[in-house]
Amino acid sequence: MSIQPRQPIGKLLMSLNRRILYLILIVVSTVPLFFQIKVPDKPDDSTIDMYSKLMSLPEGSTVLLSTGWTYSTRGENKGQFDAILKILMRRHIKAALFSISDVTAPKVAIEEITELNMERQKEGKKPYQRWSDWVSLGFFPNGDGTANAMSVSLVKAFEGKQEVAPNGSVENVFNSPVLKGHDSISSIPLLIGVESTSATTTYIQKLGGKVPIVFAVTGVMGPEALPYYSSGQVSGLAIGLKGALDLETLMQYGINNPGPNGVVMVPSQHHAGVVPGFPNDKNYGTGLAYFPTLHVSLALLILAVLVGNIGMYMQRRGW
Amino acid sequence: MSYQNYLVYRMGAGVLATIGFYSVLYRENKFYRFFEHMYIGLAVGYSIVALWTETLHDLWWHRMLGAHAVPGANGVPGQPATNAHWAWMLLLPIGLLGYTVFNKKYNWLSRIPIGMIIGFNAGQQIQIWFNQYGPQMKDSMRPIFPTTIKSFFVPDTLHMATKQAAEVKNTVYASQAINNFLFVLTLTCVLSYFLFSFDVKSKVLRGMNTLGRWLLMVGFGAIFGSTVAMRFTLVIDRMYFIFIEFLKQGVFHR
Amino acid sequence: MNILIAADWGNQYTDTGWFGIFVTLTVCTFILVNIFRSNQRTAKGGQLYVRRIQGLNAIDEAVGRATEMGRPILMIPGISSLGPVVVQALNIFSYITRIAGKFATPILLCCADAATYTVAQETIRDVYQTEGIGDKFDQDSVRFISDRQFAFAAGVSGLILRDQVAAAFFMGDFYAESLIFAETANSVGAIQIASSTQTTQTPFFIASCDYVLIGDEFYAASAYLTRQPVLTGSLVGQDWSKIMVALLVICGALWTSFDLGIFHRNKTSIVKKDSQWQILPAPRRVKDSDTFMSHLFNPQSDPALQNTIHRETLPSLTTESGQ
């Protein structure tokens, strides 16, 4: 694959050394990170549905928050998870955190909540308290079975899971304000999944129709989850980094919501009615931080494909 | 050493590991090999830890032995005793049967635990099949004739009253009907591509087959496009970690 | 009496809850009936037709090349936990191992799940034994790497690079690691035949592998390779089921169209709510949720049933669940 000076240019363009491509990619995905670039964003319908679903939850209710992401998909899922948690925190919604796809996921999620709490404390707001606002149920190795058990009874599915109460005693999670009285899945208004695996399919299979479901998934899981969205099995869907940025944009501007100067920043035909945002809070996170860089990387991809095809064309012509 | 300082060292180790893995992009080398083996070692080690802490303790040990009641003291509420279910112990000898696999004569016994795992899994596939695909079948049954001829495209509902907008949503416009027809056609053609036991001789079926393959490629292209776009995020995240979180914020405190 | 029947039959059969079970059982019947037919036909000496699957014809070529080069063949049955998908992958692999064993070509089978490792160990040993070359079986050719997804990916790509595999077979459930495997194997010049039951990964395999089994071809593979009557019969049953699904969708689309009304919209004066038909005060236009197909696929439960059932509970147990 090495480049020789005498080769015709067509062949050269067709067989660039892959190491050169790799090097360019590293440069291209680093440099823009140092600059603050603003890019326009128009949220997708599926994310708009997700946001309106989150905003329509009654305050003080409890949602099941399934987290399946670890550091491996941090780039995509962190932004989504942060955005969802910010909404839950600001709307005083309780969350029961658990994972069926990765042992380390709950740990990562807890670290993330700690980080967000530090941010909240800096802003002088009440932190999102473990036990009274959220509990961690940990990891369930047999995802299929657990989801099936959840459809029968939450008490049975989460049996034996304990949390530390504020007074230091280790107690059953169902004694906590978060899960008290929620014996069955029907008392839960929403299941949120932030996933990087096909745990999404497991939830659809086992819990579809029994509880409203929204997902925030990685780009690669998007096409798999999209059919469920269009068939209504999932009520909202945020896909990849775009989904994260969409959620951040929606938090900033709301849906069909006139801003201070009367301009509707995010108009939607898909969603009728006005949903407010949180214009006075810090909404943007990794979604906005990474998105401009993504643009440049994608441009590189298109360029690489073009170069390859031009090379092929030239070679055929004998150039 | 303060926790903040520790974090910088921790990140430094992560950066080193990242560089180690990236070095394979140039070529396979000892630096990469070192981190690869360390990674697998840590992963297997972690599985051994998680084996007990995440699965066996809660799901098995705790239920099998139960717990005594803990009396409350100093304002801390006590905990009720939990029952012990001895039958969970039966699983241990069954699990141990798996270890006969290396024995040439009695290795058939390992099929008992394996059979249980596969059996449960197979049963589940039968159970969930319709729950997974039923709603998708229903959704594919889209109306392929328009219910109105007033407009070809769906009208703009942005400035409509809510009631009117709802009305528009319940109407099938010609453009939608065409899309729905294409949807059903694609689905049928793709399904026909996956018929294995018929020798396709009829021209129509063969045409459907080829069309099915092309339409499949549209689908795959769309998957590739939407996935590829997001995969770059991962490398951007790594670079953010190395240059912004570690170097800029960690080392130089900017 | 009415109460008892309700309790007896459960709410899944009220309204249209029976439909899903009916469809599932129909598919099962199609498969079983065709297995029976196929067995009978084979007993008479006939055989069922299976169309050509390109990727599978390349297996011999790939194994042949590995034999020529004296380099190993790599096989990976996906990273999912043990279940039908893994068993199917191992079925294909035992076929490959059989050919490889004849030429004494070294193999490598990497597992990401301990239970899979157990079955693979057993299956591959079995292949060697039935071929009468049991002594050539190397226990270490079937390996467990790690059950963590990317540690597995790292381990396998390390093996590919160091052992310079000549042919690679990726069959089963693959997720993000698919491209790591495929590109690494490509960089050492291996022939690759791949298949993922995860449709989302298929395009990546298409981009970087030589032959790809798309979707269902994976399940047809063992029937195609071995022509066992049970498998070919099952394949015919699957085809019947697919035709049924396609017809269901087409008929459903037409039915829904007619229910909604073509060009001028139908009106309705009765709607079904809580599995009871109710008369509307004034007729209104038909919505999608009023159509027959919608009723068929979305069973409604009758809330009245839940209150009328007479219940007896164990009084002594009401405080402690006994769990």
Add this chain to the structure above:
Amino acid sequence: MILASFWVNQSGSIWLFVKLILAFIVPLAIFYGIKDASPGVRRAIIGATFFLTGLVYVLYLIWPKPIHRQPNEIPQNFSESVGFFVSDTVPVAADVANIVATFLLGLGVFSVIKIHSEKLARRHRDWPFSLVLIGSMLLMVIFGYWNYYLKNYTPAGPSLGNPANWTFPSFAEDFLFNGLYQQMEAAMFSLIAFFILSAAYRAFRIRSIEATVLLGTALLLVLRTMTVVSQLWADAPFVRDHPNMQLESIAKWLPNTFQSSSIRGVDFGVGIGLLAMALRLWLSLEKQGQGA
């Protein structure tokens, strides 16, 4: 209140331990007894294992589920008893499969240790790396369990959520896990981006109709993700008056019309294939799967 019965005992009671020991020994004795069973019996035993375990879920599908069941409700008749039993068994069955699979992990670990300790013993070319592997595995196991012990079985346990209270084992575990393991996972995963770039460069050539269709759709969706491009497109003269021509509308139309449907087509096939496979395994119709 604790209900002592045949299945349930009080924690720590003598009877519990007697039953535990019996529950361990009796099955082993039975397995020892059948170890030399004839091939027919073996097949029957294994077939029964497949059938009975799968039956739980199949019954869960087809047997009527109890309506609005109360805790500790007494079943009224046979059908309801079965219904109760099945819905009680389903969650347990999941755990059983899980626990048995976990017991098998030892086999996998054995395989890893065996391969690498042999390399060490034979001073294979790569033996230092095998040492690294086994060493890091041991470190992870030691600190993992040490930290687990500190967290769960010492009075200071609950306070370990805060790093200020950490001691050496907690730091070591955190360093191995968050510092190295997680970062390595992220690094390994992000390699995909590089591979995607080179795969796209190599494979996306306009060679056939199929390849062109694939490439065209992929590029369109990539362009759509670049919001700057779609914004520019939307502002172009012709497109401004025709919202249906916007990149977004096209990029939405394409997946909704062709992607969802073609994936659904593939998935229906895969689903039926999986169902057939599961059915064959459940009823032991498959010859190879069980290695019999």
